[in-house]
Amino acid sequence: MLDALTAIAGPANVLTGADMGSYVCDWADRPQGAPLAVVRPADTDQVAAILRLANETGTPVVPISGNTGLAGGTQADGAILLSMGRMNAIRAINPAARTAVVEAGAIIADIHEAVAEHDLIFPLFFGARGSALIGGALSTNAGGSNVLRYGNTRDLCLGIEAVLPTGEVVDLMRQLHKDNSGYDLRHLLIGAEGTLGVITAAVLKLHPAPLANATAMLAVRSVSDALGLLNRLQRETGGAVQAFEYMPRAFVEACVAQIPGLRTPFESAYDVNVLVEVGATQPRAATPGEDGQPPIAAQLEEALGALFEEGALLDAVVAQNEAQRNAMWALREASAEITRLNDPVIDNDVAVPLDRMQALLDRIAAIIARHDPGARDVSVAHLGDGNLHFTCCPTRPDPDLMETIHTEVEDAAIALGGSFSAEHGIGLRKRDSMARHKNPAAMAAMRAIKTALDPNGILNPGKVLPDP
Amino acid sequence: MLDALTAIAGPANVLTGADMGSYVCDWADRPQGAPLAVVRPADTDQVAAILRLANETGTPVVPISGNTGLAGGTQADGAILLSMGRMNAIRAINPAARTAVVEAGAIIADIHEAVAEHDLIFPLFFGARGSALIGGALSTNAGGSNVLRYGNTRDLCLGIEAVLPTGEVVDLMRQLHKDNSGYDLRHLLIGAEGTLGVITAAVLKLHPAPLANATAMLAVRSVSDALGLLNRLQRETGGAVQAFEYMPRAFVEACVAQIPGLRTPFESAYDVNVLVEVGATQPRAATPGEDGQPPIAAQLEEALGALFEEGALLDAVVAQNEAQRNAMWALREASAEITRLNDPVIDNDVAVPLDRMQALLDRIAAIIARHDPGARDVSVAHLGDGNLHFTCCPTRPDPDLMETIHTEVEDAAIALGGSFSAEHGIGLRKRDSMARHKNPAAMAAMRAIKTALDPNGILNPGKVLPDP
Known part of the structure; x- marks a missing residue:
């Protein structure tokens, strides 16, 4: 097999043993199994030759990209780990x-x-x-x-x-x-x-490319109020809101405490923090007016002002320059680091219809209160998509407790018409969830399609579909 | 079979013989084969029961909606014609x-x-x-x-x-x-x-819903110039262009000559006519200014003015009220009637990348000039999508001539990186095109999926996929 792979991809591009190095570790340097070899094809013809060989010999093949997945989709015990990194034109x-x-x-x-x-x-x-x-x-x-x-x-x-x-x-x-x-x-x-x-x-x-962006951090009373603001902003800007990200108090506090250089723009601590960004692609919305700021920023400030009047907005800071904008984004993008620093955490990637996010958060609070009242909820959410990255630091690393909370959060999302996997996919980690929640006819159709296109079951076997 | 169907859907909803009436004719009242029966299920359970019965007995089932398809996708000789019309909640x-x-x-x-x-x-x-x-x-x-x-x-x-x-x-x-x-x-x-x-x-x-629309008919020198205008308008309005429809001179002339009440807003006849419509969803773009017109209309007129200065715009009429807007749309939407009135026509629904539409039209002109110089090209196009509804009235209804032009137009689209079916689908009419142009591996994968999900081949058999 190794000889045949070498004949296809060349000796420098078939790696075994210790040479497989970082290819076999995930983004947090955790090992992802022991592949047969890492193969790095140069072009589509080589990929085709490798798959033909694997199909004829019944050898599993696991394609791998940047190793940044979060669902165990590249676990590759005994498989050819097919790294696409050289085909980068x-x-x-x-x-x-x-x-x-x-x-x-x-x-x-x-x-x-x-x-x-x-x-x-x-x-x-x-x-x-x-x-x-x-x-x-x-x-x-x-x-x-x-x-x-x-x-x-x-x-x-x-x-x-x-x-x-x-x-x-x-x-x-x-x-x-x-x-x-x-x-x-x-x-x-x-x-x-x-x-x-x-x-x-x-x-x-x-x-x-947007000609001008306007970015702000907001503190609002509730997620429902935040969604009201989102609808208003979409209306005022003609759908120019490009990000609407939720961060709860515990997440912001963890960032400030655990990651040097991160800070919140607010003087006080708030329960519901939202990063909002609107982008203007029209010259007329991006060209600075007499006050020196582009109309898109004025639209954002106007909408915030109205919400403040109504009492729904507790605090707001609009980024005045690119450095302030970057600082706001650094806070939001620290979520992976927060997960890593607080390992073990209970995490889950779920989605609900937009208007049910508040209900989901309420149910999650009740779940935590019931099972581990001292646990810290450091979740973040792509709020505008109804997508919660549930992340919770339990008071003790008890596997049963963690599993219970994980499962109940997922069930809560499903009960609200949601999904057990919003954007991270299934891989290995969510196969049980697939078995529990996916429509049986849909699952049967997926299995039939898998068998039809991959009759020998060589391509990324065991992923996505649970065992029948 | 009829008894079993009647047991599922009730006697009033299983129609045979002359009772099948309009169900078996297409939008132009052309018969679409002789089904076994028309069945009108009341709900999903009845649809499931009908399909189970059909699957067990190997009876073909052809689902039918409003009978407005253009690709023969509901031809149903000997099949159960499954009308979805009662499930209309x-x-x-x-x-x-x-x-x-x-x-x-x-x-x-x-x-x-x-x-x-x-x-x-x-x-x-x-x-x-x-x-x-x-x-x-x-x-x-x-x-x-x-x-x-x-x-x-x-x-x-x-x-x-x-x-x-x-x-x-x-x-x-x-x-x-x-x-x-x-x-x-x-x-x-x-x-x-x-x-x-x-x-x-x-x-x-x-x-x-857009709070205000601005609609105009334009005459431009060329389709390339029209696309330049589209890009400019998209930029000025932040992507608010909702329609950008091309009509050549022969189409406009046919409409005016053949359909009572239709008229062009122009004094003169032009080769390249474009219906453009922008819609404002932002209150600030829709609220009339001092001149009584909403900013979205001013943006449209500004962009047209600039193009006029550059000499790329030959003529333009902006609709001043809903009646004028409707009259512009009536012209565009007469295309089906023009096809019907001039039957037999050579028609084809193709797409090319946006920047190759002018090349496609040039090649089509050459094809017509080569085979039937007197033919009238009454095509229309969803120009903003790169989608041409090629429609040509030949000087004589010679099947070979018509087939030749049809095929060469399709080949021209493919040669420009296009598709042989943009929006009408494959049905029965485009199966030969599938066989000629579709990537063989893609076709094999489609067949495998069809067999996996429909092992007895009962659902709309013979459509989409050409015989192997």
């Missing part, structure tokens, strides 16, 4: 059509940088963008902080190329806004977490 | 979450009317909206005139319920903006033209 940027053609191994931050030269953005923003690869983001349908305005990764992708488990190359690299030519394999492969095919390239949709 | 509208829960048989215009009461829109607009049902629009991923701003039908749908060919009910009726819980069956079933499942209900995404 940004092949073309077409400013007129607002598209970029990239290979799966392109780092998201590199794509950001490349399109910025054309006054465009690829609006997929999350903390790990400096190491996450676009192929992994597509395979997990990554979300992040700008979904509210621009959608999930699948909404930012016009076309893909992928290699099926049997080694055939599906070429759907279209730059079209309308293409009703058969089943939508693009959407099927996006979010399939590398179990149905290996995405090797994509056509990405770009957007005009 | 608009179950709920949630203005806070901007969602509507509807059954598959709801008429699109009825949905428009129901949500308008809440100052919301369901932005799926096409000529047949008064008879097309939402289930059919989802099954074909319908497009229309507002895709530019709001996306195709799949982009307007958060959740679906569907019955699989084996009779299992897939419940994915989520109101969530993030839900990464397994393969995206919603996107797989949407656009599958009723070959993988029967969509029975959906959660639709609603948008704020």
Whole structure:
């Protein structure tokens, strides 16, 4: 097997033993199993050759991107770990059509940088963008902080190329806004977490870069009040709100206490803190007026002023420059570090309809009060998407207690019409949740599709679908 | 079989022979084959029972909505014609979450009317909206005139319920903006033209109704110039362009000559006519200023003025009231009637990347000049989507000539990186195009999925996928 892999990818690109190094550890340096070998293909033909070989020999293959996943989707015991990192070309940027053609191994931050030269953005923003690869983001349908305005990764992708488990190359690299030519394999492969095919390239949709941003930290009485503000701001700005992020008091306090340099812009501590950002793509909303500030900032301040009058807003600080804006974002993006520093934490990634977030938070408070009243809830939420990253530091690392709280939070989300996995996906970690909550007919259909496309079950086996 | 169907749906809802009446004719009253019977289920349970029966007995089932399809997707010789028209409830509208829960048989215009009461829109607009049902629009991923701003039908749908060919009910009726819980069956079933499942209900995404619209007819030198105007308008309005429709001279002339009451707003005839509409959802863009007109209209007139200065704009008329706006839209929406009145026509629904539309039109002109110089090209285009509805009246109804032009237009679109089916789908009519142009690995994957979900091949057999 190793000889055959070497013949395909070259000796420098088949790594075993200690040479596998960081490929086999997750973002927090935790080992992710012992693969047979790490293979680093140079192009789509090599990916196809590797999959054909694996399919013929019944060898498992686990595709890996930037190792920033949170669901155990790249655990690779005994498998070929297929690293896409060498296929990292940004092949073309077409400013007129607002598209970029990239290979799966392109780092998201590199794509950001490349399109910025054309006054465009690829609006997929999350903390790990400096190491996450676009192929992994597509395979997990990554979300992040700008979904509210621009959608999930699948909404930012016009076309893909992928290699099926049997080694055939599906070429759907279209730059079209309308293409009703058969089943939508693009959407099927996006979010399939590398179990149905290996995405090797994509056509990405770009957007005009905002000409001006206005960012603020708010303290509000309740999450319901925050959503009222969101609706008002969307109306005033014509849907220009690009981020609306919730941070509770315990999260802000943990950031300030545990991470040097982080601070809150407020004098006092508040229970409900929200980072809001609006972006103006219209010159008339971005051009500074007589007071020196762009109309988009005035719109934000006007809406905040009205809310303050009504008593719903307790405090607000509008960033006056890029440094203040960055400081606000640094607080929000510290969530991964807070999780790491407070390990073990109970975490869960759930979503509910927007108007039920307050109910979810109320139920979670009751769950914590019932099982571990001293636990600290350091959750954050993409509030504008109804997506809560539940994160809770228990008073004692009792596995049963942690499991109970984890499960009850998930059940609460489901009871409110929610999902047990908003943006992190299923991988290995959420297979039990799939078994408990997913519609049985949907699960049976997924299994049938998996078997149809991967008859020998070689591609990322054991992920996403629970054992029957 | 008829007895069993009657036991499920009741005698009034199993129609045979002459009673099948209009169910078996398309929108232009052309017969669509001879079904075994028309069955009109009352609810999802009845749909499931019908499919179980059909699956056990190997009886073909063809789901039918409003009979407005253009690809022969409901041809039903010897099949149970499953009419969704009785399942037409608009179950709920949630203005806070901007969602509507509807059954598959709801008429699109009825949905428009129901949500308008809440100052919301369901932005799926096409000529047949008064008879097309939402289930059919989802099954074909319908497009229309507002895709530019709001996306195709799949982009307007958060959740679906569907019955699989084996009779299992897939419940994915989520109101969530993030839900990464397994393969995206919603996107797989949407656009599958009723070959993988029967969509029975959906959660639709609603948008704020524009507070003011500004509509204009333009005459420009070329389609390339029109696209320059589109980019400028998108920039000035922050992406508020909701329609950008192309009509060539021959189309406008045909409308005026053949349809009583239709007229062009121009004194002279022009080669390239464009209907443009921008919609303001922000109060500040919609509130009339001192001159009595809303800022959105001023933005449109400003952009037109600049283009006029540059010589790219030959003529322009901005609608001054709703009657003038309606008259402009009546011209555009006459396209189906023009097709009907000039039958036989050569028509094709293709898409190209936006920046290649001029090249496509140039190639089409050359194709017509080569084969039938006297033919009249009465095409229209959703120009902002790169979607051309090629429609050509040949000088003689010669099937070979018509087939040649049809094929060459399609090949020209493909050669420019386009699609042979932009929004009408495949049905029966485009299966040859699928065989000629679709990526073989993609086609093999589609066949495998079809077999996996419909092992007995009972659901809308022979559609979408060409014979192997």
